[in-house]
Amino acid sequence: MYFCIVVVIALFSPRHVVGNNSSVGTQLYKDLLLNYEKNVRPGINYSYPTTVECEFRFAGLNGFKEIDSKLSITGVFVIRWFDERLIWNPYTYGGIYSTLLHKESLWIPDIAVTNAYSGVRFLYGIDFDIRAYYNGTMVMVTGDNFDVYCDADVTYYPVDIQTCFMNMVLWSSFPWEVTFEKVDVDHSLRDVTTSNPSWDVTEVKMFTEINPKIKTTMLNIRIKLKRLSEYIVINMILPVSFLCVINIFVFFLPADSGERIGFSITLLLSVAVFMTILSDSLPQSSRPQIAALCYFLFSQLMISILMMIFTIYGLRFYWMDPEKPIPTYMKFVSRVIGRLVGCQCCKRRQLTGVVEPVLTPDSGSGENGKKHVANFDKIPLDADEHFTWQKIANDFDNFCIIVFIFAIVLTNAVFCGKLSSNPEL
Structure with missing residues (x-):
């Protein structure tokens, strides 16, 4: 069983x-x-x-x-x-x-x-x-x-x-x-x-x-x-911005030094060569949009080119023939720039001359029988005597300094604003 x-x-x-x-x-x-x-x-x-x-x-x-x-x-x-x-x-x-x-x-x-x-x-x-x-x-x-x-x-x-x-x-x-x-x-x-x-x-x-x-x-x-982005900011954006800032100092160089043109062209070539080297690092894409950095670098290059052109134009004023008359519109612009910059030498002012008093015999009262016949009013000298081509060139340099500082600040502000508007951040 x-x-x-x-x-x-x-x-x-x-x-x-x-x-x-x-x-x-x-x-x-x-x-x-x-x-x-x-x-x-x-x-x-x-x-x-x-x-x-x-x-x-x-x-x-x-x-x-x-x-x-x-x-x-x-x-x-x-x-x-x-x-x-x-x-x-x-x-x-x-x-x-x-x-x-x-x-x-x-x-x-x-x-x-x-x-x-x-x-x-x-x-x-x-x-x-x-x-x-x-x-x-x-x-x-x-x-x-x-x-x-x-x-x-x-x-x-x-x-x-x-x-x-x-x-x-x-x-x-x-x-x-x-x-x-x-x-x-x-x-x-x-x-x-x-x-x-x-x-x-x-x-x-x-x-x-x-x-x-x-x-x-x-x-x-x-x-x-x-x-x-740290590498790109340090090696691409900051150097180009600093080169453009340094380029402004071309207008501080004395025109008699003869170094303005060389200084301006050297910095322009530096920016151009720097952008050529960095072209391989930039994103080569046009869709949906070109990189904002490309526009920024192009604007800095154009600012350097304009600085060189304005430097040449300012030297043309400085070395102008003194006998050549200064146009009226240049005098007006010079006065306006002088007031904007705040330069005392550019402000409109009256320089006066006082004529010595002439003493003549007089039967009336007067000290020692004489009186002052005439104490002429202050006579304004011709204001055009203070406008020279060198002064026009200096005012033009001051104008360029203001304009290009504003342009550099504006382009950098627009570029930073564009980057900060990224909706993904």
Whole structure:
């Protein structure tokens, strides 16, 4: 009787393999893939779509080329789904709770990157295995360097913030067949990667949406980059601004020194050569707008050119023939500039001469029988005697100093205001 009970238990109880080894693993592999059809999606009830969970682990930013609109990142995807056809009893196979199955033998969600820089590419192009768990949970881990297309907006260069996307889609599945669920971003890998010297990643976010045009589920990763502008400000913006400020001192040089033209041309060439060297560093993009820094550098160059022209014109006044009459409008402008600058020598004034009193005999009262016949009124001298071509040249220099200081301050204020109006800041 006892023997019969033992036989029945041995025949009808699940097989339990003591210990696990390669033979048990091989048997499990064969049993799982027996009659398995990889072209059929998993699902107990096809009234509901197969849900796919996706987690993106951002590993690092390799580079961003504004000219080529190319963003290069390194990332790892952890994708999970449930396949009821791959469930087994761990006690039957020696306590094996998970095993590796080759991706070519299984159904996997066909995720493709639609905005890849080299064209549409599938997310998992390399050869790898998938971890299968006894309860039917499938975990696929894949990582690579991804180059995606990102159209840069350099309007607020060098304090611009770029927003790029990595767009993915279930290539051959409808939303009612396969859909994404529980998408998330894990930043744990950023601590083990080197940071980019030019950009700082401020945000990495993953979200899904249904595209009604192509009738499929889109999986998008949004990456925000903030440019590190310290190098550009110190090595590009400040030197050009300082060169233009120094250029103003050309009007303080005495005209007799003969150094004005050389000083002005030298600084103009310095600005031109400096901008030529920096042209390779500027973003060569015209859409949607040219960088504000390009307009700023161009304005500084034009100011230096105008300073050189005005310097030559001022020297022309200084060395004018003294016998040549000064036009009336120049005298009027000189008076106005003198009052604006506050120069006492330019203010209109009357210089008077007093005639010595003449004494004549007089029968009337008076000291010693004499009186002062005439104490002439103050006679104003001709004001034109104080206008010379040298004075016109000095007034013109004062006018240029005021105008170009205002121009430099204005261009810098407009440039800083443009950068501060960045809505992303």
